[in-house]
Amino acid sequence: MEKINRFNVVHRFRKRNLLIAINSVAALSIFFFGYDQGMMAGVNTAVEYYTRMGFAHPDENGEPVITNSLLQGGIVSVYYLGTLIGALFGGWFGDKFGRIKTIALGAAWGVFGAALQTSAMNHNWMICARLINGFGTGILNAIVPVWATETAEHTSRGQFVAIEFTLNIFGVAVAYWIEYGCSFYQNGESAFVWRSPIAFQIIPLLVLFSAVWFFPESPRWLCKAGREDESRYVLERLREDGIESTGKAEAEFQDVRNIVELERKNAKSQNYLYMLFGYKSGKLHTGRRVQLVIWLQIMQEWIGIAGVTIYSPTIFRIAGLTQDTIGWVAGLNTITYTLSTLVCVFTLDRIGRRWTLYWGSVVQGIVLFIAGGLSRVSIDAVDTGNQSRANAFGGGAVAMIFLFTMTFGATWLTVPWLYPAEIFPLEVRARGNAWGVVGWSIGNGWLTLLCPVMFDKIDEKTLYIFAACNVITIPMVYCLYPESNQRTLEEMNLLFAADSIWNWDAEKNYKLLVQQNPELVQAAGRGVSVVDPETGIRKQSRNLSLDVGAMKTRGSESEDEKTGTTHHQA
Secondary structure, rough: OOOOOOOOHHHHHOOHHHHHHHHHHHHHHHHHHHHHHHHHHOOOOHHHHHHOOEEEEOOOOOEEOOOHHHHHHHHHHHHHHHHHHHHHHHHHHHHHHHHOOOOOOOHHHHHHHHHHOOOOOHHHHHHHHHHHHHHHHHHHHHHHHHHHHOOOOOOOOHHHHHHHHHHHHHHHHHHHHHHHOOHHHHHOOOHHHHHHHHHHHHHHHHHHHHHHHOOOOOOHHHHHOOOOHHHHHHHHHHHHOOOOOEEEHHHHHHHHHHHHHHHHHHHEEEEEEHHHOOOOOOHHHHHHHHHHHHHHHHHHHHHHHHHHHHHHHHHHHOOOOOOHHHHHHHHHHHHHHHHHHHHHHHHHHHHHHHHHHHHHHHHHHHHHHHHHHHHHHHHHHHOOOHHHHHHHHHHHHHHHHHHHHHHHHOOOOHHHHHHHHOOHHHHHHHHHHHHHHHHHHHHHHHHHHHHHHHHHHHOOOOOOOOHHHHHHHHHHHEEEEEEEEOOHHHHHHHHHOOOOOHHHHHHHHHHHHHHHOOHHEEEHHHHOOOOOOOOOOOOOOOOOOOOOHHHHHHHHHHHHHHHHHHHOOO
C-alpha cells in the first residue's frame, strides 16, 4: 500500500501479532494514565513538596500537619479539570484528524506538563502544570480506547482493552514503589523524593510519541475519511493470514462503509452540544448514549474506589500496623490489585459487560458494609483501650480493603472505559468517548474534594454511602445499559435505535432491525458473504434504515408493487 509509510508495522505483522503490537503501544498510554493517578499520593507526603507548596508542615514526629486543605485538594483536583477540557478537545481532534495524530499530540502535551510539574517552584506553578498535564491525559484517554476497539475483532475486543487496563493498575503500582524507594533518600527530606517520580512519567510518553507514528491508523476512521483503499488494506492485514482469503476483511469493510452511509443519512453534523441533548441525531440517539457513559463513569468513582484508597491508611493504623508496615501493606495491595485485573481479561468477553458489573457491584457492596462495621468496632475498641480487640477487627477491615480493590480490578475498572469506546456511531466515536472521560473527570474531581470532608464528618459511615451506590448500580445497569459484548461496532447503531430508554425495548428493536438489515451488520458479525455466489460480483446494499416502521412500510409497498404487476399481467 503506497499511501502508508513503508516503515509502518502494518506491512510487517498480521492478525493477532498486529493486534498485539497495536495494543502494546496503546498500553503505554494507559500505563502513563495509571502512573499519573498513583503518583500524587506519594508526592503529597513528601516533606520538601508540601512545605514548598505551602499547604502543610511536619510535626515533631515528621508527620504532615495540613494547614490549607483547600490548596492541597485544589492542586490534585485541577488535574481533572484539565482532563475534562483535554478530552473534549481530543475527541474533536480525533474525529477530524485521525487517531494516530491525536495520540501523538496527547503524548507531547503530557511531556510538557510533566516537565513543568517536575520543575515546579511554588503552588501557582504546580497548579498550572497539573492543568496542562491533565489536558494531555484527557486527549489520550479520549482517543486510545477508541483506537484499540476500532482495530480489535468484536469477539476479543474486551480482552484486549482489559489487558491495557492491567497495565493501568501496574502503573499505579510502579508509582507507589518508586515513591516508596525514593522516600528513603536523605531521610525523605530532599526534593529528589518528589521530583524524580514526577519526571519518570516522561519516559513512557516519549516512547509513545516516537512509536505511534509507525502504527496504522484506525481502518474505520480511514473509511469515514474517504480513504477506502487504505482502510481495506489495514483490515486485510488485521483479519487475514495472507495465505488464503476468508472474505472476513472485505465483509467487515462493507459493514463499515454501509454504516458510514447510514449515519450520515440519519443525523446532521453533531457537535458536543448537539450530542449532549441528542439534537438532530435522529434514530442514532446520541443524547441517550452520552448520558449513559457520563453516569457510568461517575458511578465508577462513587462505588468507592477513591474513598477506599483515601481511607485505607486509617484502617491500617486502626489495625495496629506501624508506619513502616503500612507502607509495605499498601504496596502489597497495589500488587494484588494489579493481578486481579487479569480476571477481567479472561471473563469480560465470556460473561459480557453487564454481568461483569453485576457481580462486581454485589461483592463490593457487601464488602464495604462489612468494612464499615468492622472499622466502627475497631474505633470503639481503641476508645475503650482494648487494643487487642481493635487489632483483630481492624485486621478484618484490612482484609475487606484487599477484597474490595481486587473485585474492583476484576470488574468495574475496565468496563466504564470500554463501553464508551464501543457504543457511539463512527462519525462521532472519539467525541462520544470524550464524554465518558468528562464523566470520569466530574466523578473524580467531585469525590477528591468531598471525600476528606465526608470522612472527617461521618468517618467510616462514608463506606456505607459507597456500599449503597453499589446497590443502586445494579438496577441502573439492568434497566438502561444494553449489552455490547460479541457485537460489532457497526451493530451498536441498531442496538440504540429504539425510541425507548429501556434495555429490553432496545434488545427487541435490535432483533427486528438485524432481520431487516442483514447486509448492514451480518457480514462481519455472522460470516455472511458480501459476494454473490453465482455472479462473483459484490452485493449492492439496499436502502438501509434504523426505523422498524419504515422497513415495514417499504416491505408493504414492495408487496403491493408485486401484486399490481401480477394483476396487470393477468
